[in-house]
Amino acid sequence: MRHLFLFILFFAVINSNFAQQIPAIYIHTDRDFYFPGDTVWFKGYVTNNGLLSDNTLNLYLKFAEESGRVYQQSVALVSSGITASHFVVPLSYQGQELYLNAYTQLMNCPTQGCYFKKIGILQNEEMSDSTPTSTTPSVDKKYNINVYPESGILLSDMENQLIIQCYDELGYPAMAKGKLVEWEGQTLIPFETDSAGYAQILFIPVKGKKYSIDWVSDDDHKHKNSIPEIREGTKASIRANVDTTIIQLMSNMIEQQVTVIAKLGKRELFQQEFHLKKEKKITIPLQNKDLEYGILQVVVKDQGGQILSTRSHLLGQKNMVLEPIVTLERGSGEKSGNRLKIQLPNYEQSANLSVSVVAIDVPIDSATNIFTDLYLQPMTERNMIMPLTLWEKSINKDLFIQSQKWTDMICPSDGKIVKDSLFILKGQIIMNKNRWPGFYKDYKEIVRKDPKMSGASFGYQDFMASKMNYLKVDFDSEGRFNIPNLIVLDSMDTKFVQINRKLKYEPFHIKYEFFNPVIFDRPFQIPTGYQSFISSNLWKNKENIIKPNYTINPSGKRVLQTVIITRSRKQREIDRLERRFYTVGIPSNMKPDQILVPLLDSTVLKRSQILEDYLFNNIRSRKFEVYLNGRYIPQLSTDSISNIKADKYYDENISFLKEDISNFPYIKFYSTFSLAKGRPTVLIYQYSPNEVDKEIGKAVDEQTVMGYMPIKQYKAVVYENVAKKFSSGYDERLTLYWNPFVTISQEQQTAQATFFNNSKANGFCLTIQGVSDNGQLIYYRKIFK
Numbered sequence: 001m002r003h004l005f006l007f008i009l010f011f012a013v014i015n016s017n018f019a020q021q022i023p024a025i026y027i028h029t030d031r032d033f034y035f036p037g038d039t040v041w042f043k044g045y046v047t048n049n050g051l052l053s054d055n056t057l058n059l060y061l062k063f064a065e066e067s068g069r070v071y072q073q074s075v076a077l078v079s080s081g082i083t084a085s086h087f088v089v090p091l092s093y094q095g096q097e098l099y100l101n102a103y104t105q106l107m108n109c110p111t112q113g114c115y116f117k118k119i120g121i122l123q124n125e126e127m128s129d130s131t132p133t134s135t136t137p138s139v140d141k142k143y144n145i146n147v148y149p150e151s152g153i154l155l156s157d158m159e160n161q162l163i164i165q166c167y168d169e170l171g172y173p174a175m176a177k178g179k180l181v182e183w184e185g186q187t188l189i190p191f192e193t194d195s196a197g198y199a200q201i202l203f204i205p206v207k208g209k210k211y212s213i214d215w216v217s218d219d220d221h222k223h224k225n226s227i228p229e230i231r232e233g234t235k236a237s238i239r240a241n242v243d244t245t246i247i248q249l250m251s252n253m254i255e256q257q258v259t260v261i262a263k264l265g266k267r268e269l270f271q272q273e274f275h276l277k278k279e280k281k282i283t284i285p286l287q288n289k290d291l292e293y294g295i296l297q298v299v300v301k302d303q304g305g306q307i308l309s310t311r312s313h314l315l316g317q318k319n320m321v322l323e324p325i326v327t328l329e330r331g332s333g334e335k336s337g338n339r340l341k342i343q344l345p346n347y348e349q350s351a352n353l354s355v356s357v358v359a360i361d362v363p364i365d366s367a368t369n370i371f372t373d374l375y376l377q378p379m380t381e382r383n384m385i386m387p388l389t390l391w392e393k394s395i396n397k398d399l400f401i402q403s404q405k406w407t408d409m410i411c412p413s414d415g416k417i418v419k420d421s422l423f424i425l426k427g428q429i430i431m432n433k434n435r436w437p438g439f440y441k442d443y444k445e446i447v448r449k450d451p452k453m454s455g456a457s458f459g460y461q462d463f464m465a466s467k468m469n470y471l472k473v474d475f476d477s478e479g480r481f482n483i484p485n486l487i488v489l490d491s492m493d494t495k496f497v498q499i500n501r502k503l504k505y506e507p508f509h510i511k512y513e514f515f516n517p518v519i520f521d522r523p524f525q526i527p528t529g530y531q532s533f534i535s536s537n538l539w540k541n542k543e544n545i546i547k548p549n550y551t552i553n554p555s556g557k558r559v560l561q562t563v564i565i566t567r568s569r570k571q572r573e574i575d576r577l578e579r580r581f582y583t584v585g586i587p588s589n590m591k592p593d594q595i596l597v598p599l600l601d602s603t604v605l606k607r608s609q610i611l612e613d614y615l616f617n618n619i620r621s622r623k624f625e626v627y628l629n630g631r632y633i634p635q636l637s638t639d640s641i642s643n644i645k646a647d648k649y650y651d652e653n654i655s656f657l658k659e660d661i662s663n664f665p666y667i668k669f670y671s672t673f674s675l676a677k678g679r680p681t682v683l684i685y686q687y688s689p690n691e692v693d694k695e696i697g698k699a700v701d702e703q704t705v706m707g708y709m710p711i712k713q714y715k716a717v718v719y720e721n722v723a724k725k726f727s728s729g730y731d732e733r734l735t736l737y738w739n740p741f742v743t744i745s746q747e748q749q750t751a752q753a754t755f756f757n758n759s760k761a762n763g764f765c766l767t768i769q770g771v772s773d774n775g776q777l778i779y780y781r782k783i784f785k
Helices: 007-013 370-379 387-393 397-403 436-449 517-521 569-580 602-606 611-618 722-727
Strands: 002-005 023-029 039-048 058-064 070-077 082-088 097-103 115-121 143-149 160-168 176-182 187-192 198-203 211-217 222-226 234-240 244-251 255-264 267-277 280-287 294-301 307-315 325-329 337-343 351-359 425-430 456-462 469-473 480-483 491-498 509-513 550-552 558-560 594-596 625-628 666-673 679-685 700-706 735-744 751-756 764-772 777-784
Touching: 023 097, 023 115, 023 351, 023 370, 023 764, 039 370, 039 735, 039 764, 058 517, 070 082, 082 735, 115 370, 143 211, 143 222, 143 397, 160 176, 160 211, 160 397, 176 198, 187 198, 198 397, 234 255, 234 294, 234 307, 244 255, 244 267, 244 294, 244 307, 267 280, 294 370, 307 397, 325 764, 325 777, 337 351, 337 735, 351 751, 370 387, 370 764, 370 777, 387 397, 425 491, 456 480, 469 480, 491 509, 491 569, 509 700, 569 666, 735 751
Parallel strands: 002 280, 625 679
Antiparallel strands: 023 039, 039 082, 058 070, 058 097, 097 115, 143 160, 160 198, 176 187, 176 211, 211 222, 234 244, 244 280, 255 267, 255 294, 294 307, 325 337, 337 751, 351 735, 351 764, 425 480, 425 509, 456 469, 456 491, 491 700, 550 558, 594 666, 666 679, 764 777
């Protein structure tokens, strides 16, 4: 049989436009299952055309209940294709799963779907009133097989491939043995499926004869299935070599004019017409080094546009997933240390990894991983059942690829590189009862006379800053303004004050906007054909349960050891003030009986008052010792005066009592204080002159604005010595180690980590996932008992 090679033709028509953005997303969480109230730590990978994205800055996340109701939406900041953060499972959640959608602004295909991830939820008996779902398998299972001809067509008088797939009534793989027979009963070729349910038969069908598949299912029942009709036509096949992937076109018709469309992932590779003749093959070689990994689809159409043949193949399937070299030195016994070393087989490669170590008591869901979520799930028309399990168990992985229904969507591209942009804080001044037009008219008149009076004062302070920063902002005729170059991470306290004194008392509030709300308008997506966990919603084996990583506080709320779930504005301000006045603070192991933050007091904001009056009205005791910024004030000793309002000489040492309370942001009262010989004591902290807020009592808008999801390092537990092991109490951790920022490079070829067992120390599951600099995926998962 003659072959017609079309090297020149192919290279003339291939579309090598890589400017097109086709993002793919994967979210790696520290565990597969969580309790209500637990913290979910995660790392996000965003790739474009197989490589970590260098032009994506925003990853949009939606969190939903099993019903699809969204309870949280956030944006994570992406840098060089990665992001890392955490969120909390609602404490009152009663379901078995939580769902996550993720997408980028660059997912601009009309039918582009969101990334979908399920998160398993474990319910304690006392926390759930729902009835457990039985996990007992059905006694009378039903089995079936699908028969797929390669490329969807069975051609007479030519060698054909038949793909056999056996499955049960739930869609899970099943074993089967059988044979291809002629309709009269003559046995031609036997087969047996692998543990993924797949087998293949190669044969040359004869036109006019009928064939069937006779097979025996796992329950020893006999079955008989017909095979597709044998016909004349045209088909495409794909053969993979080390350096090339070859597309072959063949036909058993005398001649036919066809159009071949090749797609790689969601981009069109080429489209070309061919004239086919019987017994002549047209061979189109693709150079693997010029193409990214992904699902290659070849569609053959006739001149009327009708599909004659469809063939799929995973490009790079033999080397796209790399297993790292892992060395583990295990400790023995509770709270013992383990030393981990990670290397790549190719020392010249670099990779960005995330590593998790989870106690063996936590269930494991190995149905998906970074490979399936980046390359398989985005290309399917329906949700795949256990794609990783089927992939790993398939002996001939090309059978698995051919048996799937891949989307025929192509994302159009104009060849332009679309740039993502960071969000900046925007706001609008809002006034009641249509007051704004009159206000703005007065404002413009004042600015006309004195341009220096334009704008407003905007103060901002993030959760790590010790003090608030101020700048002047200008607003337009609708009261709109923006703060350029201000990135909000986690949360930020804001303060907005009108500058001109004639307008300072006009009441208003600010409507802030950080994210574009239009981007969040797309509905939450649960994949077509998705099946939830078929398992009990209770963790039944009570002897092996480790309590989740939390404690119960006196008010009955669950408090995680890894992250503060809720923190009031006052608490955030106290934390900031503690950092601000750390150098003048007086060390004490005692907790204050009373903490006052005057600048958060509504009475202080409404009217001015001096420190002396504020102390008299708010401190529980009338007699106390006084320390100002760590300095003892003997003139205010209880040995000198009866109380803070007593007659006294206001010399320079105590003249601060007559100053405005706005100068004193932090006050602590102790009913007994060791440094003051056990007497009641007040510690007063005073701002420096340039820190004083001169706008107290004026019209002020103060808010906490939520920004990008917080980037916070997971705090690993470390037992430095034997003393700490025995003094630290019972260790109930489920996540033993989580690090989303592991890197391997030519300069640093080995990544090392040390993690410690919990008190049970009965084993753990180690998971490593990531992406290399050349687009290879890194995956490793192993259970150590």
